[in-house]
Amino acid sequence: ETGVTQSPTHLIKTRGQQVTLRCSSQSGHNTVSWYQQALGQGPQFIFQYYREEENGRGNFPPRFSGLQFPNYSSELNVNALELDDSALYLCAIGGGGGPTPLNGGELFFGEGSRLTVL
Amino acid sequence: GENVEQHPSTLSVQEGDSAVIKCTYSDSASNYFPWYKQELGKRPQLIIDIRSNVGEKKDQRIAVTLNKTAKHFSLHITETQPEDSAVYFCAAFNTGNQFYFGTGTSLTVIP
Numbered sequence: 001e002t003g004v005t006q007s008p009t010h011l012i013k014t015r016g017q018q019v020t021l022r023c024s025s026q027s028g029h030n031t032v033s034w035y036q037q038a039l040g041q042g043p044q045f046i047f048q049y050y051r052e053e054e055n056g057r058g059n060f061p062p063r064f065s066g067l068q069f070p071n072y073s074s075e076l077n078v079n080a081l082e083l084d085d086s087a088l089y090l091c092a093i094g095g096g097g098g099p100t101p102l103n104g105g106e107l108f109f110g111e112g113s114r115l116t117v118l
Numbered sequence: 119g120e121n122v123e124q125h126p127s128t129l130s131v132q133e134g135d136s137a138v139i140k141c142t143y144s145d146s147a148s149n150y151f152p153w154y155k156q157e158l159g160k161r162p163q164l165i166i167d168i169r170s171n172v173g174e175k176k177d178q179r180i181a182v183t184l185n186k187t188a189k190h191f192s193l194h195i196t197e198t199q200p201e202d203s204a205v206y207f208c209a210a211f212n213t214g215n216q217f218y219f220g221t222g223t224s225l226t227v228i229p
Contacts, residue, residue, distance in 0.1 A: 004161075033217075042124075042207045042219030043162065056215035059119075090161070095217065104150030104211030109161040 003027070006091050006110035014118050017081050021113045023091030024073040029108075032074040034066060035090040037112070043090055049074060081117045088112040120145040122210050124220030131198050132228050139223045141208035142190045148210040148218075151184060151191045156222075157204045165206075166193070198227045 003026035013019050023032060031050050035043035045058035049068035063079040072093075078085055092107040121144040131137050143151075152167035168175045168182045168191065175182050179198075184191040195202055208220040 035219075040222070042122075042209075042221050043217075045216050045218070048215060058216060095211075104152070104217065106152070106164045106167070107154075107162075107217065109163070111161050 004091060004093055004108055004110035006089075006113050008113055009111065010114045010116075012116045012118060013081050015081055015083060017117075018077065018079045019081060019115060021076045021078075021089050021091075021115075022073065023075070023110055024071075025093050025108075027093065029093035030072055031093060031095060032068055032072065033092050033095055033107070034074070034076045035092065035109075036060075036085075037088040037090055039087070046076065048095070078115075083117050086115060086117045088114050120148055120210055120212060120216070120218040122208060122218045122220045124208050124223060126223060127221065128224045128226075130226045130228060133198060133200060135198055137193075137195045137198055137202070137225055137227075139193045139206055139208070139225070140190060141192070141210075141220050142188075143210040143218070144189065145210070145212050146186075146189065148212040150211040151182070152209050152211075152217075153182060153193050154207045154209065154219075155204045156207065162207060195225075198225075200227050200229050203227045 033048035034046040037043045048056040052068045065077045067075045090112045091110045095107045124141045149170040154162035155165045156162040181194040205222045
């Protein structure tokens with residue numbers, strides 16, 4: 001059991017505010033990635049961290065930023081919130097990514113943080 | 119970049135029948151194709167995956183086939199059960215270090 005934990009589970013913000021979402025795992029895996037899942041859609045890749053360095057980014061603006069800490073926990077920060085940022089944000093460990101990824105692997109997702117922007 | 123398309127978006131089958139979900143991808147560099155099951159309010163969980171050097175993989179009632187030439191892969195569930203009801207996502211991974219997910223198929227198994 002990889003035990004990926006995300007917090008908070010639900011939160012409500014207003015436009016223009018900032019939010020920080022957190023992720024940790026029992027296994028302390030060195031690769032963590034974040035996904036945005038809008039209602040009725042598949043997860044969209046935001047970015048990935050490997051050993052505290054960002055090593056992959058999807059098509060998201062710079063106001064989406066992240067951190068990975070020495071204990072491999074991670075944060076996703078979103079500034080200047082917009083209505084379209086309302087979604088389920090999923091953290092995942094694993095996936096096979098690394099400094100020179102060749103093969104994908106299983107992603108272990110957390111339960112997600114559901115963000116509502118009003 | 120990669121583009122993954124998934125069909126159908128919804129699928130209803132009678133218990134015991136088979137279900138097939140299809141995905142296409144655009145980037146020939148993609149080399150790993152997992153399928154995830156997401157129950158309502160739960161996290162996505164891997165149910166089966168296939169790598170580009172394999173054409174078919176089976177795990178009990180679940181199988182995945184891959185056609186690299188046509189750039190499509192399919193999930194097959196046989197002898198469906200009510201607990202198979204969920205949303206299923208296909209995905210493609212390439213050496214750009216990124217997973218691209220399909221838009222999901224909501225499967226309902228009718229008892």
